[in-house]
Amino acid sequence: GAVVSQHPSWVICKSGTSVKIECRSLDFQATTMFWYRQFPKQSLMLMATSNEGSKATYEQGVEKDKFLINHASLTLSTLTVTSAHPEDSSFYICSAREWGTDTQYFGPGTRLTVL
Amino acid sequence: AQSVTQLGSHVSVSEGALVLLRCNYSSSVPPYLFWYVQYPNQGLQLLLKYTTGATLVKGINGFEAEFKKSETSFHLTKPSAHMSDAAEYFCAVSAASGSARQLTFGSGTQLTVLP
Numbered sequence: 001g002a003v004v005s006q007h008p009s010w011v012i013c014k015s016g017t018s019v020k021i022e023c024r025s026l027d028f029q030a031t032t033m034f035w036y037r038q039f040p041k042q043s044l045m046l047m048a049t050s051n052e053g054s055k056a057t058y059e060q061g062v063e064k065d066k067f068l069i070n071h072a073s074l075t076l077s078t079l080t081v082t083s084a085h086p087e088d089s090s091f092y093i094c095s096a097r098e099w100g101t102d103t104q105y106f107g108p109g110t111r112l113t114v115l
Numbered sequence: 116a117q118s119v120t121q122l123g124s125h126v127s128v129s130e131g132a133l134v135l136l137r138c139n140y141s142s143s144v145p146p147y148l149f150w151y152v153q154y155p156n157q158g159l160q161l162l163l164k165y166t167t168g169a170t171l172v173k174g175i176n177g178f179e180a181e182f183k184k185s186e187t188s189f190h191l192t193k194p195s196a197h198m199s200d201a202a203e204y205f206c207a208v209s210a211a212s213g214s215a216r217q218l219t220f221g222s223g224t225q226l227t228v229l230p
Contacts, residue, residue: 106158
């Protein structure tokens with residue numbers, strides 16, 4: 001089956017630093033990738049939609065200058081949390097939609113803790 | 116616009132008993148419907164999906180769901196619960212076509228399986 005990886009799986013950083021999270025589709029091409037945020041015991045909230053070679057589309061209320069998304073190739077998207085603060089601590093999950101289908105495959109998630 | 120309602124944030128069943136997780140959706144266009152499972156600190160795994168065709172969909176791990184357009188429902192069932200089924204389950208909807216093809220998730224149902 002289609003596999004999506006995320007790296008790192010967890011990260012702890014100091015307030016004010018930037019953190020980059022990678023999302024890769026390992027065995028398929030993904031023209032569209034999605035970034036979600038999940039708080040404990042809650043559902044997934046879509047942050048942005050990333051299309052290869054173009055600017056990401058951010059959901060209302062998501063700061064695009066704080067959450068930088070780059071979709072440089074058909075298998076890689078990155079999310080950079082800039083100047084992280086404790087309120088950015090969360091579980092970040094990416095997904096990739098396989099080209100030609102309507103199925104999203106999810107990565108294992110990245111646990112970000114900002115001290 | 117699309118939305119998903121999952122009735123019951125927590126469901127408990129005995130091992131070997133029927134599992135029934137409820138999902139109702141609203142969509143102004145023909146929907147694609149999905150069930151995902153999430154184990155602690157992991158990403159989401161696709162259980163099954165409905166796009167077109169047969170309304171009874173079979174997925175992995177013995178789960179199945181039936182699309183009932185008249186009831187706008189897509190309930191998830193499994194005849195006999197196993198301890199390993201304990202997890203969080205999310206129902207999701209997307210538009211069949213067009214720009215609104217993002218997934219919209221329900222709030223999730225935590226399934227507990229009692230020995």
